[in-house]
Amino acid sequence: MCIRDRFQGRTLHLQFQANKEIKEAKVKVLSQEYDCFAESKNSSIYECFVPVSCEEAPNEYLLSIDMTDKVGNSLNLESKFQVVLFPFKKQTLQVSAEKVAEEKALGVDTAKLESVVDELIKQSPHEKLWRGPFVVPIDAARVTCDFGTIRTTQEKGRYAHKGLDLANMPKSVVWAPQDGVVVHKERYGFTGNTVILDHGWGMLSLFFHLDSFADIKVGQKVAKGN
Numbered sequence: 001m002c003i004r005d006r007f008q009g010r011t012l013h014l015q016f017q018a019n020k021e022i023k024e025a026k027v028k029v030l031s032q033e034y035d036c037f038a039e040s041k042n043s044s045i046y047e048c049f050v051p052v053s054c055e056e057a058p059n060e061y062l063l064s065i066d067m068t069d070k071v072g073n074s075l076n077l078e079s080k081f082q083v084v085l086f087p088f089k090k091q092t093l094q095v096s097a098e099k100v101a102e103e104k105a106l107g108v109d110t111a112k113l114e115s116v117v118d119e120l121i122k123q124s125p126h127e128k129l130w131r132g133p134f135v136v137p138i139d140a141a142r143v144t145c146d147f148g149t150i151r152t153t154q155e156k157g158r159y160a161h162k163g164l165d166l167a168n169m170p171k172s173v174v175w176a177p178q179d180g181v182v183v184h185k186e187r188y189g190f191t192g193n194t195v196i197l198d199h200g201w202g203m204l205s206l207f208f209h210l211d212s213f214a215d216i217k218v219g220q221k222v223a224k225g226n
Contacts, residue, residue, distance in 0.1 A: 003063065003079050007086040009054040009148035009160075015039070015047045016065065016077070022046060023070050029063040030056065036065065037128055037201055049203065054148045054160040058085040088148045088160070100155050104189040113188055120183050121202045129200035130178035135224065137177050137207070141166035163208065170211065176222045177205055185218055197222065 006012045014027060014036070025036035027048045039045040065077040145151070145165035152158045180197035183204075187193050191208035195216070198204055216222070 003081045005082040005084050006052045007084050008052060008056055008058070009086055009088070009162075010052055012050040012052055012081065013047065014050065014063075014065075015045060017045050018067070019044070021070055023068050025065060025067040027063065027065050030061060035126070035201060036067075037126070040128075040131065052083055054086075054088065054162065056083050058083050086148065088150050089146055090150045090152075091145060091161070092152045095153060095155065097154075103192070107187040107189040107192065110188045110190040113186075113191060113194070116184060116186075117196070117204065117206070120196060120198060120204060123183075124198050124202045124204070125200050127200045129180055129198070130203070130224070132178075134177040134205075136166070137174050137205075138166050138168050138172055141168050141172075163206075174207060174210065174214075176224055176226050178224045180205065180222060182216050182218050182220045182222060185213060185216065 003012070003014065012029075016036075022036075025046055025048075027034045027036060027050060029050055030052070032050075034048050034050055036046045036048040039047050060080055060082050063079050063081055067075045067077070069075075143165065144167045145161055145163075147162065147164045149161040150158065151161040176197060178197075178199050180199040182195065183198045184194070184196035193208075193210035193213055195207045195210065195213070196204055197207075
């Protein structure tokens with residue numbers, strides 16, 4: 001098992017190879033537990049994606065993998081990795097109080113979105129619906145705000161912007177970055193028109209501030225590029 005250091009706000013991708021089929025494997029790290037799964041059908045290579053919070057203190061952390069095979073034998077692997085300080089950008093936004101009030105009136109309270117996402121992760125199928133790398137959902141997009149940017153607004157104060165803002169010409173098409181299932185479609189006060197795709201194993205893509213909704217329904221399967 002090879003583990004590289006990770007910057008704050010980035011994802012730790014773990015991979016290891018087993019010499020026999022595994023019934024269950026879980027990674028315990030950063031006070032959380034994450035499932036491991038086969039890289040592809042019948043593969044002996046297993047993987048896990050661990051999100052490293054933007055606020056995670058730079059330090060060395062212990063990581064362990066608990067594995068159980070088909071006949072009940074257990075094995076524990078332990079390693080360490082370093083969380084490295086990342087120089088996040090800073091941004092100040094000024095939005096009129098009238099615009100904030102207007103958006104709140106048009107959509108559901110954004111606080112509900114957090115509980116929705118938590119529930120969707122729990123309900124996510126233990127099946128890898130995607131294959132290969134994810135693609136950018138907008139063609140020729142420019143980044144208007146990086147993930148992890150320290151943003152300051154009069155409404156929310158100072159906070160880490162945990163999204164990637166992409167912009168293109170008005171009415172540009174947004175497509176699925178990978179195969180998945182539409183699991184949520186709603187308008188919220190601060191995220192606007194919102195769509196969530198489930199790619200399996202708790203891997204979700206969240207799309208905010210959409211100009212309008214495509215003709216999609218919750219429960220519909222979508223392919224990469226649709």
